[in-house]
Every structure is written in C-alpha cells, then in structure tokens.
Amino acid sequence: MITRRHLLLGAAAASLSGCKIFDNATGDSALHNLFASAEDLTIASQRALGRDALARTYPESDIRQGQRPNGSTDPSSADFLDLAAQNFTDYRLEIKGMVQSPQSLSLADLRALPSQSQITRHDCVEGWSCIAKWTGTPLAAVLTAAKPLKTARYCVFDCYDAIEKSLSGEVFYYESIDLIDAFHPQTLLAYAMNDAALPTANGAPLRLRVERHLGYKHAKYLKSITLTDSLASYGAGKGSYWADRGYEWYAGI
Template identity: 40%
Template sequence: MKKKLIVTRRKAIISGLTAMGGLLLPGCKSKELPPTYGNILRMGDNLTYVAHRALLPGQALVKEYDPRDISSFPATGTFNPGDSSWKYYSEEWDKLHKNDFADWRLSVEGLVAKPLQLSLKDLMGLPAQKQITRHSCEEGWTAIAEWTGVRLGDVLKAAGILPKARFVNYYAFDGFTDSLDMLDAFHPQTILAYGMNGKNLPVPHGAPIRMRVETQIGYKSVKYLKRIVVTDEFDDFGENGAILNGWAWYNGI
C-alpha cells in the first residue's frame, strides 16, 4: 500500500515538473528572450522573467507615496558627466549642459513610422505625469522622490511604433545603455522624467532626462538619456550592456 503511494507521488513530482516546463514554453521564442551564453545564472534570470510575465498581472501599478515621504536620495554611478576626470565623461553632454540643454534633442528611431528629434520643450508639451515612487537599488538601499515627465508609451505612440517591434533600447551620454520589453515600455508609470521633487531634474540625477522604470530595480532607470531605438531583436549592447558584464537584464526582482 505504502509502496504504491510512493510511486504515485514520484509520478506526481515528474508531472508537476513537466507542467512547470510547459509554463515556460509560451515565452521560449528565442528571439524574445535575452541570450544566456550557456551561463546558468542568465538561465535563472530568464526563468524569473518568463515566470513574472506568465504569472503577474501585466501592468499593475507600483505604490505611490505622499509628498511627506520624499527622502534623501544618493546619486550613484555617474553623477556629473561633465567632470572630465570621470571615466564616463561626455564632452557632448558638457556642451549641451553649458547651453542649458537648449540644443539637446532626444532621438526616437528604429522601428517607428515617424522618427522624432524631441527638444525639452517638445517633451514638456506632451501630457505631463507626476508620480511619487520608491527607487529600489540593487545594492539594497531605497529612496522616494517625486518625478515629473511624459509616459514613454506616449512618446512611442507619437513616433508610430511598428507592429513587429519587441524591445525599446535606450542610450545615455555616459555610455550606459539598456532596454525594455513592450510591456514595461508601455507601463503607465514608465516615464521619461524631466523633473524631480518639483524642480528640473538635477545633474546628479540624470539631467536633462532620465528613464523611470518603476516596476524594475534602479539600474534600469538610466540617467542622461540621448537616444531611443525601437527594435524587433534583443540587443546585448556588447561590453556596454548589462548581461555581458554579468548583470541580469530583467530586474523585476
């Protein structure tokens, strides 16, 4: 009697694991997943990504806070791309900064019907969104700030995104680069922020524009944005990208 039960249980384990594998299949079109390079850590990252996309409601909103919750906020990584002694110095950004970003343009290109060159004024002309949210750094610290900006989704719609688009790549003046899938790119709280705590976005926090991806860990919210490229294929960005430096691409966790 007992022996029989054990066999049944073992079968149940196997069918359970098979079912889990089946869960992964819908996300396994290789083009839509970041490459793993045979690295088991990247496979784990992809498992988390696929599981989040399969199990979590698509575009749930993150918690928003009260103005009195606004906290001190460390500026890490690059906090002044105009510092010529810094390894991520950008002469181009420095020149634009000296002219108060009057000549700064955000280029929106790739798989779009109408490539755009948006000035700060153009962006501020689009419907503004304010949100007081928590920044969660992979290091373990958190901070709360009020961000003002335009939805990335609105900008992408204005450019007329093409149906086969799968990823939105973004490039910064300090050399950082990253990408989002369409779900996070069109998340209602994913914004191109030009304001922080009621003022223009300060230099240490990414002036003139930074990405805010509230559903992921801080380093997806790249500062000092320069260019947005819509693509249909995953780009690892070589040595400038996260995954070849050993960091996860998806960071909802």
C-alpha cells in the same frame, strides 16, 4: 511585512553586492544559468500580475531626503558638456529605428506632451532604497506618436554618460526594455524630481523611470531611443551595459 518585492530585492542585493560576483559568471557557467532561470521566473511572475500592475506609490510626507544618485553622476563626454553649457537648450531626444514616424524632441516638446507625477521608491542593486517624486512624459505618449512597427519588440536607450574607457575609446551606457514595460502606465521620461529640474547627478536633462525594476534599469542622460526587434547588435548583445557583464537583463522587482 515582508513582501515579494522585499524578497526579490534582498536576493538581488545579496547576489550582486559589490558588482563583482558575476565577473566570471558568463556563458554556460552554473552560476549564470541559475540566475538566468531566476530571471525567467521574475518575468513570468510580474506578467502574471498583469501588464499594468503598478509599483507602490507614496505620500509626499515619505520624501525625507534628496534622491541618492546611482551610477554615473557627472558625465564628461564632449557632447554632454556642450549641451550642459547651454542649459540643454539644444538638447534633442531622437526616437528612431522600427517606427513609422521618427521623432526629434526638445525638452520643451516633451514638457508640452501629457505629463504625470508619481512618488515611488528607487531600489538599488547595492541594497539601498530612496523615495522621490518624479515628473515627466509617459514613454507611451512618445512611442505612440512615433508609431512603432508591428515587428518592434524592444526600446534601446543610448545615453550620454561614458561609463568607462576602452582601447577603442569611450564606452557609453545603454539599457533596454521590452514594449510591454515601455507602455506601462508608470514608465516615464522624467525631466523633474521633487518638483525641481532634474539635477545632473540624477540624470539631467532626461532619464528613464521604469518603476517595477531595479535601479540600473532607470537609464540616465538619455540621448536616443531605438525601437528594434532584436538586441543582438547592441553592446555585447545582452541588452544593457550591465547585462553584457553578467547581470540580469530584466531586473524586475
């Protein structure tokens, strides 16, 4: 049966396949405005289903292959290499910005918090999908401990993977979601996949799982989470590495 999720994914794959169609679709271009309107419709449709409407989950028998990596698979930044060399024993996830109680959490700290596992399907904008089991700490638990200010609206995820180099130096991946999706019951800070430690290619030591969104929203190699009331001061001000380059910011499915 063709579902709304299939239709949205198919439209996204057709429009974004090859990661090139948006290269010139910025500003007031007709193509950019068309997809911006579609994004507004996607947000409205998802929110109409309810803030806590769940992505489909699957039985373990549907895990038939390893999780195919997306995006960066082998970060080369000095900070990441130093952490990896120590098996991430010195890793800390910083929770900062518009919070009353900033946090600095080791992997042991995160594992000591409430955990959950979910078997979900990862839908890549390139058109492929893969089912895997993810285990981690609900982002809601981490944010609750940090006590967001009432004026906070977004979580910005800074990452250790330098996705490109510019004349001014390395350009690091970043992503963001709003607090509605941050507190969604399936939004995880995942440290394990298929009952094993998260592999480097899949985002070790910690990655985001935000299950009602396309794969590029699931930021890997997490360094910090900043709560803010505006995305204007991050990257090019669109809210994520790919949104700065013309892709949808919300990318819901």
